[in-house]
Amino acid sequence: MSRQPLRLAVLEAQRILTDAGVESPRVDAELLAAHLVGVPRGRLPMVPLVDPSVVEALRLLVSRRAKRVPLQHLTGTAPMGPIDVAVGPGVFIPRPETEVLLTWGLAALDGVTQPLVVDLCTGSGALALAVAHARPDAQVHAVERDPLALSWARRNADMRAAAGDTPVVLYSGDVADPGLLVALDGMAHLVLCNPPYVPLGAALPPEVAWHEPSAAVFAGDDGLAVIPDVVRTGTRLLCEGGSIAIEHDDSHAEAVPALLAARRVLTDVADHVDLAGRPRFATARRATMISPQLSPHPG
Ligand SMILES: C[S@@+](CC[C@H](N)C(=O)[O-])C[C@H]1O[C@@H](n2cnc3c(N)ncnc32)[C@H](O)[C@@H]1O
Structure with a gap:
């Protein structure tokens, strides 16, 4: 499968975390993405495209964060x-x-x-x-x-x-x-x-x-x-x-x-x-x- 835009996956993560009542949905979405791709949060724009497996891994982490598992546990x-x-x-x-x-x-x-x-x-x-x-x-x-x-x-x-x-x-x-x-x-x-x-x-x-x-x-x-x-x-x-x-x-x-x-x-x-x-x-x-x-x- 073709590589996918990380920015769209992060936006979707932010939406899910907002709906779940997480206090800082954008920061958390970006930190989880940065954790997965192995870069500091500020360097996420340097990673425009990722493998579908990364998008799937982000989805899994975000679903746990939406259940209010602490970001640091993830x-x-x-x-x-x-x-x-x-x-x-x-x-x-x-x-x-x-x-x-x-x-x-x-x-x-x-x-x-x-x-x-x-x-x-x-x-x-x-x-x-x-x-x-x-x-x-x-x-x-x-x-x-x-x-x-x-x-x-x-x-x-x-x-x-x-x-x-x-x-x-x-x-x-x-x-x-x-x-x-x-x-x-x-x-x-x-x-x-x-x-x-x-x-x-x-x-x-x-x-x-x-x-x-x-x-x-x-x-x-x-x-x-x-x-x-x-x-x-x-x-x-x-x-x-x-x-x-x-x-x-x-x-x-x-x-x-x-x-x-x-x-x-x-x-x-x-x-x-x-x-x-x-x-x-x-x-x-x-x-x-x-x-x-x-x-x-x-x-
Ligand atoms: C608020 S946490 C702080 C941990 C760490 N100092 C920090 O700032 O991240 C308090 C810690 O004190 C421990 N604790 C609670 N009562 C204690 C006691 N009577 N004697 C020693 N440790 C205790 C708890 O198990 C817990 O790990």
Whole structure:
């Protein structure tokens, strides 16, 4: 059979996705086509004609996307800053808003050589692996409670290590465990965490409600079932001057900074917005103790 215009197949895909209520039908149609022909989305116009088998493969992917299977489950990857990680059923898909937290964390490491970094609730490993990529001198540790998510993190860690990044140390663990990573107490220059934080019962799009692990998304009636443990564990792990950043629901712009401010050893508590301008993560720094001999004379 003769080759067919890709542009027409993409237009048809866009129409089907629009009818299915997909939020960004044109972008998704183009990304699925780009995935199939193996070019970046911006280079699709360079591929005017494709084999009928490509059109058929696009039709199949589009029919699954129309059933609200997440785009990233169909392409198999999601970006986090400078890297892509593999994702699929059983693991949370990294979100663009978390890249703002990553950027803040990397800036907090400016001037620190050979930093020790901990990513709590690592999921696919996205944050930990992006830090390891950006800071080859860092020693990065990452914790995940769910075995299936941890298997995705291991797969991603192996892929990044094979690509030349410094290996990340992965742990099966619970942030609520008082013994978690005790060997690293007082040693972390940076603790990052994107925990579950959506209040139970919140309305979510089908992509999330039907296809993402609920333990990665929801955290009790108020969405704050996990963050207090993150604050407690993260504070314990920080070295003096070390920084912590915790992502939160946009309704928690006061609650999460308050949890950080309640720890006497933390200072410089602040809240930050995401790319859409919504409150998205809270940060703090572990205070530096001034030794009594060096402190200024009280008089
Ligand atoms: C919102 S996902 C974030 C994953 C990843 N950090 C990211 O940004 O893509 C939260 C992750 O925390 C894990 N998790 C939930 N409760 C936990 C706990 N108590 N201890 C450790 N991990 C937990 C979930 O299994 C899930 O993988």
